[in-house]
Amino acid sequence: MATPVRMGADGRLIVGDEVIIPYIEGDGTGVDIWPAARTVFDAALAAHGRRVEWREVLAGEKAFRETGSWLPDETLSVFREYLVGIKGPLTTPVGGGIRSLNVALRQLLDLYVCLRPVRWFEGVPSPVRHPEWVDMVIFRENTEDVYAGLEVQAGSEEARALREFLAERFGWELGADAGIGIKPVSAHGSKRLIRAAIRYALDHHRRSVTLVHKGNIQKFTEGAFRAWGYELVREEFADVAVGWDDCGGDPGDKLLVKDAIADNAFQQVLTRPRDYDVIATTNLNGDYLSDALAAQVGGIGIAPGGNINYVTGHGIFEATHGTAPKYAGKDMVNPGSVILSGVLMFEYLGWNDVADAIVDALERTIAEGIVTYDFARLRDGATKVSTSEFGHAVAERIRRGDEKTGG
Ligand SMILES: NC(=O)C1=CN([C@@H]2O[C@H](COP(=O)(O)OP(=O)(O)OC[C@H]3O[C@@H](n4cnc5c(N)ncnc54)[C@H](OP(=O)(O)O)[C@@H]3O)[C@@H](O)[C@H]2O)C=CC1
């Protein structure tokens, strides 16, 4: 019988062989990529004697159509109860309307890490000469920063009241036509994110953690993020890690924790990708950096992610990209990001056999030149397939996996 994933007293997930996983299909291209990804997941689960009972929960446009609520309470309580889930992208209108449901889920479940690994797959077209040098893992803070959406609209009563307070208390004179946003970055939020990045780097034998920040300009938010990072290394990891300033750049056999100002980091990930390994950064930097790095390894169609709270165990896995509305329902876009987000989820559950089978089959499919429009337009001689055909091609290779190993 399928059971919920649970958090054990020892801080490890308790995962049966049959689990219940809630999912959100997603807006826009969610209708295309989710079924294709599920075809792949089910093939890999069956090949390894595991079973998932997929339980749909509603959010976004489908939820609003069916329940009148964009994010029904039921959805939150199911994610709370079942701990680990997966979602398609959800639309956020620009400049007004509802606030991001994606951000709301991260905040309400306190999913403080946005984990976004970026690596290249053989055969994927790339705009850089050495995409194989890109092997980075972004840890993006997921609950704070300007991304928290604490802002007031220009011309509103709230903006007037805030401007008056800022003028009176701080002497800051802001234009009457200014919208105002608040950027909270806390020691607690920064340290728990950087702690997760350092632990990941140690567990996965990575070379370094780079703190990416704009601390020269935003001293008490981004600059504090950097300072708290180095403080954490001294307080909690002195036996296994060392900050750049404390070792002059020579960490010996310890993990090196260094930092880079964000604008410089954006150019160096292009020009010197091998200098970057695990990256820990604030929310908005991490948002920009994850799409930019995805482009280096062939685009956003293959960039996975997970939103995780390592203390409670809650995790919702999702693609880095959005709803790509112009392609919605056309059975055209690349389901690779959701498929690889599922891989992250299965690894998180400890089902590495399932995860490895998917990666192996995905690699073989792409290497054989079977790709969706996004890769086909950049690669001569490729066979362009639809979203669903790509899903079936990967699933087919999973089923044939034993032929490859001779098993
Ligand atoms: N976590 C989430 O749910 C996220 C939601 N969003 C939301 O999505 C909506 C649209 O955002 P937008 O800025 O246009 O960004 P999108 O990521 O949705 O799309 C931007 C471009 O990326 C490419 N792309 C996206 N998905 C795929 C895919 N599966 N396969 C291949 N290429 C893909 C397409 O490029 P091309 O045109 O070159 O083919 C597309 O035009 C917004 O409402 C935004 O708020 C955005 C990001 C994350």
Ligand SMILES: O=C(O)CCC(=O)C(=O)O
């Ligand atoms: O919530 C959204 O609509 C955008 C989120 C986003 O771009 C991201 O988390 O990478």
Ligand SMILES: [Mg+2]
């Ligand atoms: Mg983004």
